[in-house]
Amino acid sequence: MLTRHVSQRTQMWVMAIFGILFCVLPLLIVIRKYRRIQEQQNTNMKKVAGFCVACGYNLRGITSARCPECGAVRASLNENHDIA
Numbered sequence: 429m430l431t432r433h434v435s436q437r438t439q440m441w442v443m444a445i446f447g448i449l450f451c452v453l454p455l456l457i458v459i460r461k462y463r464r465i466q467e468q469q470n471t472n473m474k475k476v477a478g479f480c481v482a483c484g485y486n487l488r489g490i491t492s493a494r495c496p497e498c499g500a501v502r503a504s505l506n507e508n509h510d511i512a
């Protein structure tokens with residue numbers, strides 16, 4: 429009787445571990461990837477609109493290579509960032 433109870437409890441733990449491995453972890457990976465894509469799109473929108481990608485300062489009309497507000501190097505529209 430006791431061994432059967434322990435066996436059921438062990439089965440429950442094994443199923444819980446498999447549930448985490450095959451359901452929760454892939455979901456977390458997808459959420460993380462989605463957030464990175466959103467961040468990349470937000471950065472690209474700032475570049476296109478002429479704003480500093482670091483602080484959001486309006487860089488239109490400014491010819492220096494660095495942002496006068498935060499000192500970040502201006503991002504080029506041609507830069508490609510890997511989304512990994």
Ligand SMILES: [Zn+2]
Nearest residue numbers: 480483495498
């Ligand atoms: Zn800036």
